[in-house]
Amino acid sequence: MSEAIKLFIEDARAVSIEDGAKILGLKFKLRGVEHPQPCPHCGGSDTFAFNTRKEKWNCRAGGIGGNDSIGMAAHCEGLDVKSREGLLEACSIVLDRDIPDEGERESDEDRHARKKRLEERRVQNDAAFAERVASQDEFRERERQKARGIYQSLTALRTAAQMHGRSYLRYRCGGYPDATWLRVGADVTYWHGQDERGSPLALYSGPAMVAPFIMPDLVPIGCHITWIDLAEPPKFRPKLFGLTKDGIAAGLVEWAFGDASPLAIDLADGLYETLPSKKMRGSKKGGLIPIAGHPQCSRWVGGEGIENGVAFGVWEGFRADTFYFAAGDLGNLTGPAEPSSRFAHPTLKKPDAKGSARPVMVAGPVPKADQDADDAMWVADHVSELVLLADGDSERVMTAAAMARARARHSRPGRLIPIVWPREGYDFSSMAAEAVAGDL
Template identity: 60%
Template sequence: MQSGGFVIEQFVEAARDVSIDDAAKRLGLKFTGRRHEHPQPCPHCGGTDTFAFNTVKNKWNCRAGGAGGNDGIGMVAHCEGLDLHRRQALLEACSIVLDRPVPSEAGQEHAAEAIARHRRLEERRRLNEAQLAERAGRQIDYRKRERQKARSIYEAAARVGRFGRLVVDYLEARGCGRIGASQWLRCASELAYWHGSDQRGRPSKLHSGPAMVAPFINADLDAIGCHITWFDLARPPKFRPLLTDPATGEALPTKKMRGSKKGGLIPLFGDPSAARWVGGEGIENGAAFACWESWREDTFYFAAGDLGNLAGPADPASRFAHPTLKKPDAKGALRPLMIAGPMPRP
């Protein structure tokens, strides 16, 4: 027969082995982050993102309470307002971390209190799970809608060839030569450019005009999004409309991407089954290169949409601090904003 003291000792030892990850689940904390860091209001001190735990570093931190550490017992004690200098409070913290009652030999915890606490934690856990599920559902809906929207913009536009001559004129004006036809590029003669919202919160139409519409395709050649370039043949040298934000007066981009672009590319001319592929960052420079080498029959020409899509991420070793821009770090101190460097990751 083991003595009561020994059983309690084992109970506390077992609680010390519980990871921050497991302790957070048992406390009903939120897993808000995409990766390992999960900021949120502190259950004890409040705030908005004052509290965070990290499941890989196995650490927690509360800025409001000025506390932190690398064990589940400490985190539970802080969140539940338990003073670990008191033996009874320590056992309670261990009981939460392990999700089981304090062994009966200790015998001091009132059953009613334990049940009430258990119910409260259960409720917090249930709410968090429901919120997580709802958020995941909303993200899937949003992506689906965006892809659907991208597809319908693309499908409503005319193929460049016999129709869609405005795109041919635009590309010629941009020095890309006179393309005959493209099985990929399309032309919308009057496409709305939405920006911001009106007094009633509805999206407001800032501009409407001709646009070149290209698909974003993935490795299976499925359309996952679209790339839109509004143009204005009366405005050299770039032949793009002048779009400005009515609130700030800032110039707005004349290109937009809808749906997804990650891992995809914009096909311009030719077929992906070609042995030779030639790609550039933008549609215009890809087309200009194709024109310069007179549209080789054996080549598939494409654009990446942006530099990250073309070359992959930058080498972290080449990143540098912005001379003036700053942003707050995890502790709220202002640090220079780090900018991706010029070297690609090998």
């Protein structure tokens, strides 16, 4: 190898991932060091990424990655760096200059054939991606239709002949709203698992409270289902169990509602699992659960769960100027955090791979800069006061960071966003339930 070729390769190795990405025409986010995107060679939606701080690139679809611009250029352009010609062509791309005269080059015919193959692959990738997106959109809309069907088939909780929903909220929250958002059914099916033909199995059917996830047009995009069992205090929800893969391998039988609870040792060994008594159908991304009032109100009050929103509304008498809501979960309330805002928990630690205790890292209070509008629940522009309800029975530091992030996410000029905390170790519904128990 001549000195000119050696220098040519070393110059290419010195090109940073950032500079190489610019030459290749790859996409950069507005902020941050990680830049996910469709792979120029393999397609997909976010299968390819490069990191300008770690000086690395990776393609999950192709199962390949590296820490220099030469390999990144070779992958994007369909070159084989194991061959002399492929290596020098990749170096030429990132340096944006010709290969020295004594270096091996692709023939015009080989280059034309490679470019043609790459373009055909890109067209195929684009078509496959468009097909996947259309299929996902179709599936999402079918699920939304199912969720609307579940919700619209039921009757308003406040007027339904079934008392389960009103009793559940009285026990858990001290009362219920005089509103029609929440609905109730006496026989809502709980689907879990599949039969031999792949069809869903009905594990349980019983009373349930159902709430919609809505967008600004107030059309439901999903529904939140809470199954109710008034004979199971303090949560008043049925105990449901499912057989795990390990349980199937051990030859155990499926648990059926009405059976005794699985043995504690089988649960501990992961042969059975406790199933959630709350489920969501359809979509929740960017939506919220209405509880009482109307989104046209200028004052909004809500937090993560329905029960907390109801309990707080009962406490302040469901004010006529207020819209009460729930986000469904903390992530939908706050949105994602800016990675650079992560911080070490002041006390919590966990062992690393070598067994050394390391501080637990906490998602920070700063919202991610380039997130989409539906990465968190929507809040109408006219809202002048947004009261956020925190949970006092969750880990305090992590919850405080999340609530600060929610405040920053939903902040607007002139909008007040107080964060209200219950007593330490409680949430608002457990405080209300304790008060109800004391009155009995």
